Amino acid sequence: MVLSTAAEDYLKTIYKLRETGVRAVGNEARGNEARGNEAREGAPVTTQALADGLQVAAPSATAMVKKLASLKLVAHEPYRGVTLTPAGEKIALEVIRHHRLVETFLAEVLGMDWDQVHDEAEKWEHILSEEVEAKIDAALNSPTHDPHGAPIPTLDGRIASDGWQPLLRAGAGDRVTVRRVSDRNPAVLRHLREVGLIPGARLEVLRAAPESGVLELQVEAQARIVGTEPARAVWVSHDGDTPSSNLQNDAAENRK
Amino acid sequence: MVLSTAAEDYLKTIYKLRETGVRAVGNEARGNEARGNEAREGAPVTTQALADGLQVAAPSATAMVKKLASLKLVAHEPYRGVTLTPAGEKIALEVIRHHRLVETFLAEVLGMDWDQVHDEAEKWEHILSEEVEAKIDAALNSPTHDPHGAPIPTLDGRIASDGWQPLLRAGAGDRVTVRRVSDRNPAVLRHLREVGLIPGARLEVLRAAPESGVLELQVEAQARIVGTEPARAVWVSHDGDTPSSNLQNDAAENRK
DNA sequence: TTTTATTTTTAGACTGGCCTAAACTTAAGA
């Protein structure tokens, strides 16, 4: 199945809008107009959410959805929303695997900054051949997560469900470990690295007053004050919790 | 200047067709408006050659040529042919630099076979950012030639003129060094490597009988018989000749 | 239950890049 860049991006975006956590991870990058389009997890993706996510007009999304439906890559209920078929999800996971492998490669092998790799990967993900994918995977020793902590789907389309908590939901006194950050906004990423909020960092929440718009943190040895906007891009695990590292066989269990 | 993949491929192909001398319509001195401007000396590239090189129909080439002419990237004399302007040549050399850097990177860093890298680079050349280009260049220590012996244009658009001789033009008794091979045909490349005809290889022509369709060679320690088809993809220098390694400042000397 | 607001789809148009068929220009041959 050889799809256009646009079609692949639609499939990927549908997948991400349905995925737990990632939808929320992407929130800080979305404008106000997109708020409120956050469908319940597992519900079909609305045309509007898809259009917002891809920065296109709603009729463009409708048109592509109909095209993908005719290819049996999505199921479309008019006026209700769209869901991936197993075949569509398989392709979405392939594109996401490409994206995250490329990000990791650019960061680890070429030494690019972690705020730059996302935009590059957005282009590379569509032209990566299976051969190059395999070479990159081997060169990196089959990494499981990209530089932002996002799990990399396996070659056969399985992906770890992380289930981390939003940092914003943590309360005063909580000791947490940063697990994942949104890779969408380079400026936010640069700021997060500056204050030490990178995957693996351990920190304590000193004060969490939502109405103040800031979070007071003890990151490693430093006291930090972080606004809610960057904090919204951070996912954590609560120290002591067992990390949920089970592989979901999403594609396989739905494959016909 | 942000151009489509198609436009970049047209510019690159025009450059290569001029470089390799494949052109048709003779340019008997036309003393008109195209004389003293950015139009360069030499025969223009014909619509047909361009269409053949890009595997498109002639009217498609005409259409794109008109578009590029309106962007001042080529000079088009209807029914006569097309030549690059300095601005067009600069872009062509950028694309070629991307292509050859990527080929080198894929071969040296990822360990891909030299018969695979060309097709990959054909895609990558259009999406390489300046940042990634710089990182690749640095990782390879600013290579001057790609795995097939083709010179890599510099960042500022200069390229070494190699001036190697076709192996087919060598005569019996000639001792030569392989300098460059065509990277177009993977099967030919695999064959060339098998018989040792790779850049740097030294060999002696034992018998060159054009009518026989084969060349008898002594490649390093091995006696080899090579057909004219693969031999056509090989360029050599004659041992003892001084290699012409001067950098042509093509783009710079014509820049307005 | 009826009206209104919101979301989605349809209609129609545009651009880029490609195509075939036909007309045109140039070069070559008689």
Added chain:
DNA sequence: TCTTAAGTTTAGGCCAGTCTAAAAATAAAA
């Protein structure tokens, strides 16, 4: 010089992907 062959451009169309404006469907409010 006239005719023909070859090469190039124009004419007209198709497809992918996008857009805006208008119509239709659904959800919310009255």
